[in-house]
Amino acid sequence: MVETKLRLDHATVIVNQGQPGEKTILDDVSLTLMPEDFVTVLGSNGAGKSTLFNVIAGSLPLTSGSLFLGEHDVTHLNEAQRTKFLARVFQDPKLGTAPRMTVVENMLLAERRGLRRRLKNRGLTEAKRAEYAKVTATMGNGLSDRLDMAAGDLSGGQRQALSFLMATQLRPEVLLLDEHTAALDPKTSTQLMQVSDRRIHEEKLTALMITHHLEDAIEYGNRLIIMSEGKISLDVSGEEKKKLTVTDLLNYFNRY
Numbered sequence: 193m194v195e196t197k198l199r200l201d202h203a204t205v206i207v208n209q210g211q212p213g214e215k216t217i218l219d220d221v222s223l224t225l226m227p228e229d230f231v232t233v234l235g236s237n238g239a240g241k242s243t244l245f246n247v248i249a250g251s252l253p254l255t256s257g258s259l260f261l262g263e264h265d266v267t268h269l270n271e272a273q274r275t276k277f278l279a280r281v282f283q284d285p286k287l288g289t290a291p292r293m294t295v296v297e298n299m300l301l302a303e304r305r306g307l308r309r310r311l312k313n314r315g316l317t318e319a320k321r322a323e324y325a326k327v328t329a330t331m332g333n334g335l336s337d338r339l340d341m342a343a344g345d346l347s348g349g350q351r352q353a354l355s356f357l358m359a360t361q362l363r364p365e366v367l368l369l370d371e372h373t374a375a376l377d378p379k380t381s382t383q384l385m386q387v388s389d390r391r392i393h394e395e396k397l398t399a400l401m402i403t404h405h406l407e408d409a410i411e412y413g414n415r416l417i418i419m420s421e422g423k424i425s426l427d428v429s430g431e432e433k434k435k436l437t438v439t440d441l442l443n444y445f446n447r448y
């Protein structure tokens with residue numbers, strides 16, 4: 193039997209429970225991801241996309257339901273404990289990298305996350321440096337020429353590419369891409385989206401990606417879900433997804 197990478201079962205989040213502002217912001221959502229699923233997530237503002245990611249990442253507790261990442265029941269693990277199994281890239285290029293540390297130092301830190309201090313502080317070997325030079329070169333945006341530059345001095349696109357690389361270095365069970373190209377100019381955004389897609393495939397990663405770009409949601413990934421009012425209102429994959437057009441999606445949004 194093939195192991196699932198993510199299994200969210202009957203996940204519900206109710207905020208301000210028992211108080212005047214009580215609201216169900218995630219409503220009995222079940223979602224299963226198989227290895228190498230790449231799911232694009234669409235939805236209007238306030239539909240529950242970030243809530244879904246927050247619940248998976250552990251920054252928002254479930255009111256009821258359960259979550260497995262790989263074979264691990266993480267329902268009761270906090271956000272820090274879950275970083276062993278997942279990685280998240282945010283919209284803001286400033287998040288995800290340490291600004292005063294160089295590109296290679298950031299990468300070393302990401303790779304040694306969770307290791308004991310003695311191992312963590314081991315120096316950067318020539319072999320590691322060569323490996324980082326090679327992997328940053330695949331990003332195709334000059335990052336590999338700036339290995340000794342502080343992350344805070346990189347361009348937004350380079351810094352976001354570094355965040356993406358760091359998030360994928362340890363091959364998480366699930367990669368969460370939270371509009372990770374949205375803050376970049378159109379050309380840089382497209383370039384990062386293309387290299388992200390390539391790396392997800394080459395590294396055989398399992399990923400969820402929130403986007404407001406209907407074209408990207410159609411072009412990338414093997415499955416597309418739409419969130420509406422805290423529920424998954426549409427879930428299409430395979431051939432059905434390939435046939436989707438922007439007009440189909442716009443019609444769908446107009447109807448719901």
Ligand SMILES: Nc1ncnc2c1ncn2[C@@H]1O[C@H](COP(=O)(O)OP(=O)(O)OP(=O)(O)O)[C@@H](O)[C@H]1O
Pocket residue numbers: 207217235236237238239240241242243244419
């Ligand atoms: N911690 C919280 N407490 C109270 N309400 C919350 C909390 N988190 C989210 N909400 C509410 O839940 C709903 C869903 O919000 P969410 O941020 O998940 O939407 P979204 O689909 O990510 O929207 P956007 O596209 O604008 O980012 C919103 O009405 C929001 O105000």
